Amino acid sequence: MFETLKNAWKIQDLRNKMLFTLAIILIFRFGAVAVPVPYLDPAAMQNMINGGGNLLGFINILSGGAFERATLFALGISPYITASIVIQLLTVAIPALERMAKEGEDGRKKINKITRYSTLGLGVLQAIAYYVMLRNENAVKYVSGFSGVFAAVVIVGSFTLGGLIVMWLGERIDEKGIGNGISMMLFSGIVSRGPHVIAMMYQYLKIGDQYYFFVPAIIALFVVVIGFIVLMTQAERRIPVTYAKRVVGRKMYGGQSTHIPIKVNMSGVMPIIFASSLLAIPGTIKAFVDPQATGFWGKLLGVFDYNKPVYAILYFLLIIAFNYFYVAIQYNPLEMANNLRRNNGAIPGIRPGKPTSDFIAKVISKVTLVGAIFLGLIAILPIALGAIAKMNIALGGTTIIIVVGVALDFVRQLESQMMMRHYKGFLE
Incomplete structure (x- = not known):
């Protein structure tokens, strides 16, 4: 794996793609850590997640801890993943979508467009549901009068916008970078929790x-x-x-x-x-x-x-x-x-x-x-x-499988790119 990365770094085109992918990941991590959503109390959100047994803990892992920090990318890529799964299932059930999937590149573009609109709709619904939950758990600072309405609009809008930005960043990796964009977002979010896991193990020791x-x-x-x-x-x-x-x-x-x-x-x-x-x-x-x-x-x-x-x-x-x-x-x-x-x-x-x-x-x-x-x-x-x-x-079994699978896929794509360029050092 490390030899493949070393050889790929020597090729300018692949080096530019890897640097572009890294830049997108850094933007994603910046939004997940340093861009807070107004009117939310991160301490209350952390208490909700630490309670365990609910969907928020799973969402928090996939977002790389953005949810517990109450930041812009709190929803992470969950709306896009849900929309992709739903459209994929409907492609089997609805003949029109099935025909569209078999139309090649044009059909794929149409399905991607439908997935984007579905992501927007699911993002709004998910953001509203989380706002109601956060308000019930006293994680919202203003809950009554005009201030409460304005706070609700800001929180729902920020969550939805964050989900759309993450989707857009993932598509930019697909277009100009290396690896699957959404998978790389997942990978970076999970790996970012590594120091937290190490600190937790140290506390147990x-x-x-x-x-x-x-x-x-x-x-x-x-x-x-x-x-x-x-x-x-x-x-x-x-x-x-x-x-x-x-x-x-x-x-x-x-x-x-x-x-x-x-x-x-x-x-x-x-x-x-x-x-x-x-x-x-x-x-x-x-x-x-x-x-x-x-x-x-x-x-x-x-x-x-x-x-x-x-x-x-x-x-x-x-x-x-x-x-x-x-x-x-x-x-x-x-x-x-x-x-x-x-x-x-x-x-x-x-x-x-x-x-x-x-x-x-x-x-x-x-x-x-x-x-x-x-x-x-x-x-x-x-x-x-x-x-x-x-x-x-x-870090559960799901996250380990995601990290290993994305790493293998990333190396596999690098190898295929080098083979396309007839890289002698790789073929030896």
Whole structure:
């Protein structure tokens, strides 16, 4: 990885792209740290997040701590991520969007435009919902009269504008930088919390007792987990395919053997994001209505707290379910079998048509199960460790998968860029 970065830095074009990406990330971090939103009390917002069990903690992690600081980029990229997921799901359900997705570059531009407008709408709704929650938790300094109305407009407008600026910054990275823009925003926000995690581990060491064992053990375990994530992210099941020879005009095509790669972690972190968002709803409702802790609703909503066993079990099962759902909308075995038949391709030992479709579906189902269990175990690992060691594991499995996946994708894009330029030092 470091050798790839070193070689890429020697190429002026790639160096300019990396510097541009770094500049955009610095702008994002500046807005997340040093541009406060008026009329908000950061101390009250930190108390809400420290309560745990609600969506705000997840949003705060994705925004790199911007939410607890009550800054401009408090919403981070969550509106854009939600809009992208919704449009992606609707592309499968709505024929007009599906046709648009198959129109190539023009269709992609139209879908991106729809996603931007959806981001604006979701950003406004999300900002209003957070304003109501913050007002109920006494995190807003003015809540009555004209001052209250003006404060509401400023807070909602600032949150929405911040979400749109983050989306625009991510698109600039896609256009002129290296890597996926939104992923780089996520990466920078999560990595920025590294010093906070180190300080927290140091505080546990100062306490002493059992933490002298647990802190080094957790650090060593997370190093092993990172290696395991890299292995599983790059792992794939290859379905062999052979193409028959055919004559077109005066040329002969086909006759070669290849494979269809089926990645073990086909869905990335999307199932974890879906499951986290769904399980965060009870905690968010709890923050809205503030029920009595000893009452029926207080006990019911308390079952879904982050540190309860029920949360971990439901989290694991939902990740498996969403993993199958996400893979089902991404891969169509019947379409894959028809494409093989049209191109005179076949899987050795499998008849064309429905047998091929059934075989591909069976392979995808098995690989999906392995990938789903992998995601589920990584996601609940910090919860289990926190319960055993009585510690607050700040960086969860979701964030580790995001960081590792984005780093691998960034290096992969650098390597492909250097190969396009026939960089001799890289090919040696």
